[in-house]
Amino acid sequence: MSWFAALRDTAKAGLTLDRSLTNPMRALRGAVAAGLVVLPTLAVLGPSQATSAAMGAFIAGTATFQRSFRPRASLAVAAGIGLGMSTFLGYLAVGVPVAFVALLALWAFGAGMAWAVGPTAGVVAATTLAVMLVVVELPVSVTGALGHGLLCALGGAVQALVVLAWPIDSWRAQRDALADTYAALADYARRLRQDPTAHVDPEPFVVARQAAALTPWQERRRPPELRGLRTIAERIRPTLAALADPKVGAPAEGPERDRARHILAGAAQVLDGLARAIRSGDPFTMPEDSASLALARPATDGPGLRGAARRSARRLVGLLGKAADRLDREDRSAVTPAAPAGTGLRRPPLFRVVPSALRTVRRQFQPRSAVFQHALRLSGVAVFAYLAARISGIHHGYWAPMTAAMVMRPDFAQTYSRGVARLAGTTAGVLIATGVVQLFHPGPWVLAVLAVLCMGGAYLTLRTGYALMTVCVSSYVVFLLGLQPGDPVRTALERVVMTLLGGALALGAYALFPTWQTSRLPERLAEWLAAAGRYSAAVLAAFGDPAGPSPDLVRAALLDSREARSEMLAALDRAEVEPVHRTGTELTRKQIERARTAVGLLGRSTVLMEAHLPGPDSEPVPGAAGFADDVRDATAVAAAAVLLGQGVDFTQLRAEHARWDAELAARPADDRIEVARAGAKLVMHALAELEKAVRPRATAAPADPAGAVPSRA
Missing domain, CATH: 1.20.58 (Methane Monooxygenase Hydroxylase; Chain G, domain 1)
Structure with a gap:
């Protein structure tokens, strides 16, 4: 692919919007939690402290929307602690330019290496870097630095408490992962009817295994119908392949092949029904059609299948029946708390994975590693953007390194698509929010409410597209910083210029120092x-x-x-x-x-x-x-x-x-x-x-x- 075509396609992907929205109740919950932090802090401590608290609440809330099978409260607490540490250390070092540049370089490198643990860790680490760059611009003493850090951590704690007090779709991620596995098996069974040597998509099985690793807290509260189904799905997959394959299953042509196709069709419909029941939590109902009924009955005892194919068909019927029994709400005796949880996977509490995470990061600490190269690139760009902004004398120069930190990813496609979306979204958000401030001159309380509403809009549009979400994020930052004195028109111009600079540096750095897959x-x-x-x-x-x-x-x-x-x-x-x-x-x-x-x-x-x-x-x-x-x-x-x-x-x-x-x-x-x-x-x-x-x-x-x-x- 040429550079022109690659840039065109990534830019188009970054600006593409989807009609899907985040669960509105979850978005409302995140905004309410942010409001519970921002408004009381504004009333008691003032605008400067309210800004730090709002940053902590928003980023901690964002962490709960990341793709992860851990409890959302744990993610919020972890994000809050990271924000508190970055803010406090940033405040201590910002008075000494050399010290802050060194801290910025080290923190950016660590944020880049966090991608070795996973995308969720990488995104949260990048946001802590961005928040540090924003809030350290507020004048504060050492004692005040500790207060601002604690307020950022408080935002994460409040998000965690609200998640616990207001559970919404607590097991949705696990249900969807397991349901996707059964839906993939249904699609696989249909494809095997026409192509006996078709391959199954491994991604749903990988995700389902990740979802099956639970913390002890999750294990005690898991819905009974989610127990043991993944193991059955793992056994269904080779059984389908063995039944369809002409080498070890039904012959390529003849009555046995017709019988195998008939059973595969019925299996696909039963698997679809299982996927729907798992996703919705409703009881499983056997599809009322001839193919499925033929499968449910001992159809394999009739003429047709022989030998290995006959054994595979019987095993398939038994496995489907066992899965249906797991979902039968009228017979809970078959599903007890001691039922096997798949492969017995257990996800340790978040604090216990720190040694394992450090070992994972250490394994990536080598020049050829894509994560290591991303960390070096992010560190260099963040420092260069910060120094360039400082030399230019622009007061709001932190928007340049902040933009670079939020844009850069370990691979080309994400970096360039997010870069274009970030530039467009930030420019639009800054101009819109600054126009509101300039035209209506809202007071501190109105600005705080507008910031909370923009947080809710960002949560709501997380699935819609990065460009639209960035509009909401940029607007909420402008409203928060509007609590501080300054010329809004000049401030808006500086933010747009610094955003363009940071985005250009991020995209240029990847072009000069790429990590090609x-x-x-x-x-x-x-x-x-x-x-x-x-x-x-x-x-x-x-x-x-x-x-x-x-x-x-x-x-x-x-x-x-x-x-x-x-x-x-x-x-x-x-x-x-x-x-x-x-x-x-x-x-x-x-x-x-x-x-x-x-x-x-x-x-x-x-x-x-x-x-x-x-x-x-x-x-x-x-x-x-x-x-x-x-x-x-x-x-x-x-x-x-x-x-x-x-x-x-x-x-x-x-x-x-x-x-x-x-x-x-x-x-x-x-x-x-x-x-x-x-x-x-x-x-x-x-x-x-x-x-x-x-x-x-x-x-x-x-x-x-x-x-x-x-x-x-």
């Missing part, structure tokens, strides 16, 4: 290949030792593979809008795309085997454990080669597979052995496709021993 695609592909190889090895090892700890290992390997695939797909999406084409290695984008398809086929082949894992009391498949070790080692070596942009060679693994397959072929026919042989052939075919995808151009393609079947993305 395109150059990191080989790294993401290598991580996914290694994780997919460990997943395949874990499943094969489960066939070799059914009584061992393999189920737990399979589960952990599946989650790692899914996370790696999700990161790869996200990197591809971000790379699509970048104005660069080089991957940083000898591999081309076309080779990476073909390799991605091959690794996806490797994962899907393993899913098919996982659907037929033997029980703990089953006889082991001879040689499966040894071949699993071979697959793990070979894919690890191949991942290193992909990372370096080199070709991969599975010649030795093909020889081991041929030997093992011949050994199994000589044994008496057995379902476990047949599934293991068929799955291993699919794995080898996927690896052969990978071998061809990344081979050097001058090298001839190796033979495909697995009986070439066209690879599906």
Whole structure:
């Protein structure tokens, strides 16, 4: 993509508005909490203190709207504490220019590194930097600095108390995450009817796993119908794939394929019904149509399906029935407080994740890390913008570094789209709010009320678009600072100029010091290949030792593979809008795309085997454990080669597979052995496709021993 096209598309994305709004009651709750802080502070302590309290209340409220499955009250408290610390330290250092510049550089670097923990931490950290730049402009003593810091923290505490006293959609995020998983399974079942080798979207499963990790407080209050459903969904996914796949399920054509399509259609409708019940909290009702009724009855006992396909269909019916039982409100005896919570995930309290967060940040502390480069870029731009504003002599110069801090993100698309939206929204908001102040000359109480209303508008438009939300944010800041003396017209002009300067510096810095996702695609592909190889090895090892700890290992390997695939797909999406084409290695984008398809086929082949894992009391498949070790080692070596942009060679693994397959072929026919042989052939075919995808151009393609079947993305 050319620079012109990339800038055009990102600018268009930044200025695009959506019709959706945040839950109005949640927006009202946030505005009420802010009002409970601002108005009493204004009445008792005055305009300067009210400004700090309002900043704390607004940013803490904004934190509760971030995408997170933690309790909203915890997010508000954490944001309030961060704001209090940044404000207090900023006040102490602002009297010494060199000290404040050093503090600004360090705080901006820390805010950039916070993205290693997650987007929520990154956004909240950036807002603490912006608030520090605003409130330190107010004259204050050391004692007053402590007071302003405590007022910012008080804003977060009040937001947390209001969230606890006025719960709204407390489990909405968890319900939506789980419902999206079942809706994705329904879509997957429909696609399998037409494309038996279709892939499922991993993102809903990744999000559902994040949502299933609860704090002890959440665990005690979780609605009963949310218990155990994610584990069932995880088991439904490979069962659907095993039923549809012509290699290990129903044949490609004939009566069995028609029966499989019929069952998949019914499963899709049942899954849709489950998704609706989970999302709404209403009882589940079996759809009243022939396909679903046929599925609900023991339809698989009739003529049609045989062998592995018959077992998959029976397992699917049982899993759907178990999910429906979980949602049956008339039989709560099946859902007790001791019911399993998925995989037993537990999210520790917020203060206990600090050591883990620090370790995560430390792992990103290396020059090649995108987060580290973002932190350096943010620190440099914030300091340069602050110094440029100070040298210019403009009183409201802090708007330049504040704009840069709120615009910059670790990737190109978000930085440029938000940059354009921020410039347009801030300019409009400053001009509108300043016009109101200039025309009507509102008093302090009216300005405070207008600021609270703009806070509510910002909360309400969080989902509408960053440009419109920025209009509300800029207006509320103008109204708050209108409590201080000054010429409003000159102030508005200075704010607009500084906003343009800060935005231009942020966008220019990214252009001069970019962090391209395109150059990191080989790294993401290598991580996914290694994780997919460990997943395949874990499943094969489960066939070799059914009584061992393999189920737990399979589960952990599946989650790692899914996370790696999700990161790869996200990197591809971000790379699509970048104005660069080089991957940083000898591999081309076309080779990476073909390799991605091959690794996806490797994962899907393993899913098919996982659907037929033997029980703990089953006889082991001879040689499966040894071949699993071979697959793990070979894919690890191949991942290193992909990372370096080199070709991969599975010649030795093909020889081991041929030997093992011949050994199994000589044994008496057995379902476990047949599934293991068929799955291993699919794995080898996927690896052969990978071998061809990344081979050097001058090298001839190796033979495909697995009986070439066209690879599906």
